[in-house]
Amino acid sequence: SETYLKYKPVSIEELIGAKGKNQLTMRQVPVAQVAEYAAEDADITLQLKNFFAPELKKAGLESLFYEMEMPLIHVLEEMEVTGIALDTEALKQSSQELTQTLIRLEEEIYELAGTTFNINSTKQVGEILFDRLQIMEKAKKTKTGNYTTNEETLEKLRSKHPIIGKLLEYRGIKKLLSTYIDSLPELINPQTGKIHTSFNQTVAATGRLSSSNPNLQNIPIRDEMGKEIRRAFTADNDQCVFFSADYSQIELRIMAHLSEDPNMIEAFNSGADIHAATAAKIYNVPLEMVTGDMRRKAKTANFGIIYGISVFGLSERLNIPRGEAKELIDGYFKTYSRIKAYMDECIHLAKEKGYVETIFKRKRYLPDINSGNAIVRGYAERNAINAPIQGSAADIIKIAMIRIYKRFEEEKLRSKMVLQVHDELNFNVYKEEKEQVKKIVLEEMEGACKLRVPLIADCGEGFSWLEAH
Numbered sequence: 001s002e003t004y005l006k007y008k009p010v011s012i013e014e015l016i017g018a019k020g021k022n023q024l025t026m027r028q029v030p031v032a033q034v035a036e037y038a039a040e041d042a043d044i045t046l047q048l049k050n051f052f053a054p055e056l057k058k059a060g061l062e063s064l065f066y067e068m069e070m071p072l073i074h075v076l077e078e079m080e081v082t083g084i085a086l087d088t089e090a091l092k093q094s095s096q097e098l099t100q101t102l103i104r105l106e107e108e109i110y111e112l113a114g115t116t117f118n119i120n121s122t123k124q125v126g127e128i129l130f131d132r133l134q135i136m137e138k139a140k141k142t143k144t145g146n147y148t149t150n151e152e153t154l155e156k157l158r159s160k161h162p163i164i165g166k167l168l169e170y171r172g173i174k175k176l177l178s179t180y181i182d183s184l185p186e187l188i189n190p191q192t193g194k195i196h197t198s199f200n201q202t203v204a205a206t207g208r209l210s211s212s213n214p215n216l217q218n219i220p221i222r223d224e225m226g227k228e229i230r231r232a233f234t235a236d237n238d239q240c241v242f243f244s245a246d247y248s249q250i251e252l253r254i255m256a257h258l259s260e261d262p263n264m265i266e267a268f269n270s271g272a273d274i275h276a277a278t279a280a281k282i283y284n285v286p287l288e289m290v291t292g293d294m295r296r297k298a299k300t301a302n303f304g305i306i307y308g309i310s311v312f313g314l315s316e317r318l319n320i321p322r323g324e325a326k327e328l329i330d331g332y333f334k335t336y337s338r339i340k341a342y343m344d345e346c347i348h349l350a351k352e353k354g355y356v357e358t359i360f361k362r363k364r365y366l367p368d369i370n371s372g373n374a375i376v377r378g379y380a381e382r383n384a385i386n387a388p389i390q391g392s393a394a395d396i397i398k399i400a401m402i403r404i405y406k407r408f409e410e411e412k413l414r415s416k417m418v419l420q421v422h423d424e425l426n427f428n429v430y431k432e433e434k435e436q437v438k439k440i441v442l443e444e445m446e447g448a449c450k451l452r453v454p455l456i457a458d459c460g461e462g463f464s465w466l467e468a469h
Contacts, residue, residue: 001044004051009044010037064360064395069201072398075405075417076199076209082416082428083194087232087464088185094228095181098173105170112163119170125149128163135160156316176225180214184232187214199420206387207362207394209420217421233419233465236428240415243434244468245441245459246424249274250393251306254359257451258388259342263335268453275299282331301332305339306389308382343385350384358391359449393423396455400448401425407440426465434461 002008015037016024026034056062110116113132117124126147130139136157140148151168158164187195195214203210211217220226235242252274256264267277272287279290279298300318301309309317315325333340347369350356355365364387368380397420404417404425415433419426425445429437438459445457462468 001048005044005047007044009040012037059363060361061363064362068360068395068398068402071402072201075401076201078405079417079419080196080198082418083189083192083196084418084426085193085234085236085428086184086188086195087234088188090232090464091181091185091229094232095177098177098181098225098228102170102173102177105166105173109163109166109170112161112166119167120174122146122149125167129157129161133161133163135164159319172223172225176220176229180219180229184214184229197419204394205364207358207364207391207398208422209394209398216419219421227466230466230469231464233426235463239430241429241431241434241461242463242465242468243415243427243429243437243441243459243461244424244465245427245445245457246469247393247397247445248456248458250396250423250455251389252302253451253453253455254389254392254396255306255339255342256453258359258392259336259339260452261336261338261342264339265452275302278302278332278335281335282328297328301328305329305332306386308343308378308385346384346388347381350380356384356387358388358395360392360395362391362395364388364391396449397423397425397445400445403444403448404441407444408437411436411440413437424469426468429461 013019015029015033016026056065106119109119113128115128115132117128119125123146126139126149129135129149130147140153142148151171154164154168158168184195189196197211197216198213200210200212209217219229233242252264253268255261256268263281264274267274273295275295275298276287276290278301279285279294280287282298282301283290283294285294297318297320301314304314304317309329311322311326311329314320314329315322318325320328346356350366350369354367354369355363357363364383366380366383366387368376369384371377371380401417401420408415408417413430413433413436415427415429415437417425418428425441427437427441442457442459446455449455460468
């Protein structure tokens, strides 16, 4: 209101006082004052609506707003209200097991350090690593004069001493316990016995949904510890199953579509394993000669390139010499030459317009794209390449969610969508509706958008999220 209408509305604090134990509730405020405040609220909202509606039209964003974001509100509202069942016993068991692991790690770390110290103190960790064990000369220090021991720094030093791996594992478990395993049971609603996360549409700049209280988008997917958490999310009862469907390599498929690279399009359309196909082309060997190691490196390159990975970054990620990383990236761009051209076009367009767009015209503004500071500019350039891809993936899954929700309503199903995490949708499904749900979900996910390559979704089921995914 202050920005667009040059008008400062009465703040809630003026009515009920500042936050704290003396703050009133609305029902303690005289009705006449509340009426004035509420009427102003409604008035300002209408004025802002009248201001923004023509702006939406001018920016060509009406269909994104009216056909995607607004219908999605009903879908998210139902997901939030439905909630997800949680197996607190499984979490309790995980908590006990992980606490035992922490105790064991603590002893191993002390033995490797040759002394006891406070593992949770970054200052003491720095002194042990760089003064006592001297694992690196000229280690970086923070402004306060302490050594830098954040995850990124330690990850780079992992090969220098066995204590580093143990420290990283210890921190990972500690964070998992405090963020999820010990705190999730406290978030269970006593009336429903379930967890009800909040989905946010306007937090992530890419258009992805985020979730809070608890944040379920950040659960580590790959590692063993993440599995412990996913085991605790279950179907509502024994009449139901937990059903999970996720897009297969959606971002790479969007990259193939947007760049129109013939080699990548051909690999996807022939149904080949994209990482093996990439490896065969980069290393110039027949598909059947591709080794597991070649495929792993090609996979890292495939996903890394979308995020603008550098030669240095790839060599760090794969633990290979920079020369080999450079050859890998050069080979990649030789194989997929249109991808390199597409990336350059994205940066050029962003510099010209100040923003990039998804397939559905969602804009990501990049004010730093012409910055004189190379680091800041580099970050904006990586976003210029990645935002159309990640943003289009977010848009596609939103379309799928809206259509699935409508089909469930039309076909009068009792099963419900309960969770969205990145490229994955999760459902609580009544056993007798299982085949119907599977058909709807795969049809709508795979048909959400017509690309130059097929959209593929994989699915699974079980009693828990872990068994389903």
